[in-house]
Structure formats: C-alpha cells, structure tokens
Amino acid sequence: MGEDGRAGFPLDDRGAAYGDGLFETVLVRDGEPLLWREHCERLEEGAARLGFEAPERAELDALPARAGAGEKILKIMLTRGSGGRGYALPDVASPRLRYRIVAFTPAAQRWREGVSMRLCRLRLAEQPLLAGLKHLNRLENVLARSEWQSPDIAEGLLRDQHERVVEATAMNVAWLENGRWLTPWLARCGVAGTLRRALLAQGLVAEVDDAGLERLVKASSLCLFNSVQGVWPVQRLFDETCSHRLGRWTITTTSGQRELQREAHSLLGHPLP
Amino acid sequence: MGEDGRAGFPLDDRGAAYGDGLFETVLVRDGEPLLWREHCERLEEGAARLGFEAPERAELDALPARAGAGEKILKIMLTRGSGGRGYALPDVASPRLRYRIVAFTPAAQRWREGVSMRLCRLRLAEQPLLAGLKHLNRLENVLARSEWQSPDIAEGLLRDQHERVVEATAMNVAWLENGRWLTPWLARCGVAGTLRRALLAQGLVAEVDDAGLERLVKASSLCLFNSVQGVWPVQRLFDETCSHRLGRWTITTTSGQRELQREAHSLLGHPLP
Known part of the structure; x- marks a missing residue:
C-alpha cells in the first residue's frame, strides 16, 4: 500500500474531491473473507471501467486477516489517487487503497x-x-x-x-x-x-x-x-x-x-x- | 473550523465515503474573493437541499484572506462529516469544512x-x-x-x-x-x-x-x-x-x-x- 492503509484521504484525493473511486464491504469471519473472489473481481472490473489500475491481488489478499477474531466488516476504498487538472485525469494515476474494519452483528x-x-x-x-x-x-x-x-x-x-x-x-x-x-x-x-x-x-x-x-x-x-x-x-x-x-x-x-x-x-x- | 481546515478527510467522512457533500472553487485576487456572495449562497442552498447545516458566514468569510497575494483558487469542501449507519444519516450531523489554496493563471x-x-x-x-x-x-x-x-x-x-x-x-x-x-x-x-x-x-x-x-x-x-x-x-x-x-x-x-x-x-x- 505504500502509505498507511488506515490513513485518511488528502484533500486532493480524487475520491474525496469527486467520488472518483470504488468501495467494497466484505464480511470477514475470524479473518476469513466471504465471497472474496466476487469482491475482488467487482473491484477490478470497476477500476477497469473507470480507467485505472486495481491493486495486485496479493495486496488485497493481505487485508482480511487484519480483521482478527469474530465477525467484522472490512471496508475497502480504492480511489484514482491524487493528480490531474480538475476533472482531467492524471497522465499516470497512482490509485490509493484504504481500508477500515468495523464490528458486525447480523440481524x-x-x-x-x-x-x-x-x-x-x-x-x-x-x-x-x-x-x-x-x-x-x-x-x-x-x-x-x-x-x-x-x-x-x-x-x-x-x-x-x-x-x-x-x-x-x-x-x-x-x-x-x-x-x-x-x-x-x-x-x-x-x-x-x-x-x-x-x-x-x-x-x-x-x-x-x-x-x-x-x-x-x-x-x-x-x-x-x-x-x-x-x-x-x-x-x-x-x-x-x-x-x-x-x-x-x-x-x-x-x-x-x-x-x-x-x-x-x-x-x-x-x-x- | 474546530479541526485544522487543511487536514485531510478521515476514512469515515461521508464526503470521502459517499460524496456526501459540496464544494466551491473561488477566484481570489490578493485575498479578495470574487462572486463571494454567490459562492456562499450556493453552498448554503446546497447544504439545505442535502439536509445539513452550512457553516456560519463568518467562518467562510475568514478563508479568502488566507490565499495571500496574487491570483489564487480557494477550493472549499463541505461534507456532512462522520457518523450514521451506512447511508443512514447521523442523528445530528457535524459537517466538516476543509479548504485548499492553489495558484492560478487565467488563460x-x-x-x-x-x-x-x-x-x-x-x-x-x-x-x-x-x-x-x-x-x-x-x-x-x-x-x-x-x-x-x-x-x-x-x-x-x-x-x-x-x-x-x-x-x-x-x-x-x-x-x-x-x-x-x-x-x-x-x-x-x-x-x-x-x-x-x-x-x-x-x-x-x-x-x-x-x-x-x-x-x-x-x-x-x-x-x-x-x-x-x-x-x-x-x-x-x-x-x-x-x-x-x-x-x-x-x-x-x-x-x-x-x-x-x-x-x-x-x-x-x-x-x-
């Protein structure tokens, strides 16, 4: 992730500025993600449709274990990163991957x-x-x-x-x-x-x-x-x-x-x- | 502004998460904003339509002077802040005001x-x-x-x-x-x-x-x-x-x-x- 995956977004992040990005909310039980392939595929297809690179699968695969024991939600946010002039895209995007983990009890x-x-x-x-x-x-x-x-x-x-x-x-x-x-x-x-x-x-x-x-x-x-x-x-x-x-x-x-x-x-x- | 107005957005900010907010890009010349009334009014009307409080006018009025000498763009971002369960709104929103200043040369x-x-x-x-x-x-x-x-x-x-x-x-x-x-x-x-x-x-x-x-x-x-x-x-x-x-x-x-x-x-x- 380069930067800390739990850090916030800088003001020039295109996700914060324009909603120029994607997210996934993944059910994780004792560190094991459910429907993980489907979440990764949707994230990758979304990035392709918006025209930027998704992270390597290995980088994503490292996230669910961080949720630890119990039922959790892993929220993954992937933005196009910073740069570009206004709405115009940066020449080479450096997408920004962030995640947070919250407790979850199903209804x-x-x-x-x-x-x-x-x-x-x-x-x-x-x-x-x-x-x-x-x-x-x-x-x-x-x-x-x-x-x-x-x-x-x-x-x-x-x-x-x-x-x-x-x-x-x-x-x-x-x-x-x-x-x-x-x-x-x-x-x-x-x-x-x-x-x-x-x-x-x-x-x-x-x-x-x-x-x-x-x-x-x-x-x-x-x-x-x-x-x-x-x-x-x-x-x-x-x-x-x-x-x-x-x-x-x-x-x-x-x-x-x-x-x-x-x-x-x-x-x-x-x-x- | 409470928090530092140039700080980034936390991951749970609703602006970053859902684009739940507004922005203004204001031309500022030597600390004097142009069309300032129109920018403030649009921000206030936008917040009313989305259902949260705009900042006091005095808080906004303090921003343009920070641009200093020369031609600048003051970008103001106002989000609904953090909180709420998923898309559901927080009971009482604490909107988050942020700004950045960038150099500008008209074409x-x-x-x-x-x-x-x-x-x-x-x-x-x-x-x-x-x-x-x-x-x-x-x-x-x-x-x-x-x-x-x-x-x-x-x-x-x-x-x-x-x-x-x-x-x-x-x-x-x-x-x-x-x-x-x-x-x-x-x-x-x-x-x-x-x-x-x-x-x-x-x-x-x-x-x-x-x-x-x-x-x-x-x-x-x-x-x-x-x-x-x-x-x-x-x-x-x-x-x-x-x-x-x-x-x-x-x-x-x-x-x-x-x-x-x-x-x-x-x-x-x-x-x-």
Whole structure:
C-alpha cells in the first residue's frame, strides 16, 4: 500500500474531491473473507471501467486477516489517487487503497421474521456508464435512505425514472414468480451486489428487465439480500408515506424465501433461522 | 473550523465515503474573493437541499484572506462529516469544512482567440434532487473529461439523455440567438455556476429549456464561462470524434461574445482581451 492503509484521504484525493473511486464491504469471519473472489473481481472490473489500475491481488489478499477474531466488516476504498487538472485525469494515476474494519452483528431476527420495506420517492437516474459499479458517488442512496427514520422500516425500494424496480438502498431484491427467483437487470442504474453475482452464477436467480412494482406485489415471495446481511424475507411492503400496505407475505420455515436463504447463507457462513 | 481546515478527510467522512457533500472553487485576487456572495449562497442552498447545516458566514468569510497575494483558487469542501449507519444519516450531523489554496493563471489567450470544443459521448443522467448543486458526486464529469486528451480541445459539450444541451464538463454555456443570450435550464442535471447565477440576476442571460444542438449550431455566438476562467468564446465545435466540424464562429473585438465578456470580466476583475 505504500502509505498507511488506515490513513485518511488528502484533500486532493480524487475520491474525496469527486467520488472518483470504488468501495467494497466484505464480511470477514475470524479473518476469513466471504465471497472474496466476487469482491475482488467487482473491484477490478470497476477500476477497469473507470480507467485505472486495481491493486495486485496479493495486496488485497493481505487485508482480511487484519480483521482478527469474530465477525467484522472490512471496508475497502480504492480511489484514482491524487493528480490531474480538475476533472482531467492524471497522465499516470497512482490509485490509493484504504481500508477500515468495523464490528458486525447480523440481524438474526430479520432472517427469521422478515422485514417491512417502503417505496422510496426518489427515482434513480439512469447512467449506463456507471450502472452496476459500487463507486463512491452515492448521494442518491443517501437521499433515498433519508426519506424515513422509523426503525420498523428496514429498507426502501428504489425504482428508476421509467418506474422499473431496481434495488433497495443498500441491498438487492429478488422475487419468486412461477417458481423462479428473479432480480432486476442493472445495466442502467443500481449496484450489482456480490451475493447477487454469486447467486446468478449458480443459476439460482435470473435477471429480468423492465419489471414494475405490480410484478413484485404479485410475487409469491420477495427478499432483500446482500453479502453482509444475507437474506431478509420481506413481510410487508408499504407505499411512500407508509399509509398503504401494497403487499404482505407470510414467512414460515417452509415458505419460498427459505430456499434462497439456504443457498445464500451457506455462501456467507450465516446460520439458517 | 474546530479541526485544522487543511487536514485531510478521515476514512469515515461521508464526503470521502459517499460524496456526501459540496464544494466551491473561488477566484481570489490578493485575498479578495470574487462572486463571494454567490459562492456562499450556493453552498448554503446546497447544504439545505442535502439536509445539513452550512457553516456560519463568518467562518467562510475568514478563508479568502488566507490565499495571500496574487491570483489564487480557494477550493472549499463541505461534507456532512462522520457518523450514521451506512447511508443512514447521523442523528445530528457535524459537517466538516476543509479548504485548499492553489495558484492560478487565467488563460488570457482563450479570452482573445476563443477555443475549440467537442461533443461528449456521455449523456448526463437526470436527477432533479441533485440538479444544479456543486456536490461531490462528479464521476460523470470525470468520465466526460476523459473522452479526449488533445490540448487543442478546451472543453466538451454535455447533453442529457433526451439530447438537450446542458453544460460543458467544468463550465456553463450560453449562446446568442436573436440578440439574446440563452443558457440551459438546469433543473434535471448540470451544475448551476456562480457566474451564471450573477449573469442571470443581471438579466444579461435568460434560461431556456429543451434546447438541442441545432440551436447552438445556428447561434450567432457561443460562449463557455465560469467564475474562475471568465468567458471563453467558442470558435469551433466538433463532433464526438473530432472528425466533423459542426459549427464555426468568428471572434473579433466587436463580435457578440465581447458583450458577455465585458460584463462577466467586470464581475471577476479579469481584463478584457
């Protein structure tokens, strides 16, 4: 890393100045990272799309062990580094790699009982050049998450400006339709999560374009998931003001959500509820 | 400022993590800021739209004098600070104010002779909640500016996803049509520059919605401008590959651009070419 990987960012860092960089949040258990290949690949693909070099895999591989014993989140931030004139890129970028480690306790009750979700008013802007990336331009997520404060609402469902369902503020979504798990295609906006990537690779989930809210509401099951929290079944979906319930799903030990949970949690080392 | 205003950002700063903040680049001559009221107002309006407190005006007012003698750029960065869980906001934000000062020499030859501009391939995404703000989510500007390297091209013209002209990568645009200076309305995307704001307030420029490329090409004059560089007349406009010239304008001491330059440069203390 050259510089101290836990140091902050100088004011001329392009990540701090423009959000010109990427991040990963990795579940680490007793120093062992989960879905590590998926996280490294997404970071490398993101750097390639933004046009700078990702670190050597060996440099990344040294990070998870630093988390020590217990369940932790390793947050990796990779920026284009300093330099360039304004928005113009430096001739040769020297990307800056930083990391922090924070304690983590998964929300086991949410695995078991499911969660309530509301619709967000914010509609995601469509930018194919950035879609799918876990880049540092996350003001839309921040604004969407600021739409509600109640701890009873676990997540907010985001649509794009053509009313297509995309994702939740910090999780991907999937729903069960005619016996198949479907998740939105993320070629226009949204973050393509690493658990989503692993589930797609296994063929357990399929991508679908152009799904509106009505398909989710009619689905036999609806779930939220990411590589840290695992799978949260959705029990209730409310509208933007939380005054109307748009959908309700029963969560039992045999309902459809458990299949997705079983596969996802085995990838993450999370227990089944 | 509490902490040192020139220190970097800690890794948990929301500006560094999510681009959750704003910036201003202020022209300062011998310690005196230009368009200072416009910069402070935009910063305050931006903080209000993002939902956090701007610093007291006295705290901002102390910054320009630190630039010392000569022409400088004062870059002010204001983030929501640290805290919150993921995208969720902290209960009470402690915004973080930082600044840096860099030397500046305006491009006097560009005032005089004008510049060449090209069309960008990137189409700006439309997000009304962020439109107009000089926020820290600037990956689109970075990607647009990375489309060309030639020093002969001074700027790139950006359109939105409905083919409407918006701005250049780091400057606003205005064109002369039937004796009136027009500039795009920026309610869907784009940065509302402080010089633009001052020229609009003076009634020298009017906002227009829904202008396509054909209107710029037919205009009797086309200019680029911001609060640091002043006004650059556009001499040539090229397509995305720089293989076709879409427009050409003659720059003389009596051509239309000089009127805009005269007003703008008197606001910025820049000489007339």
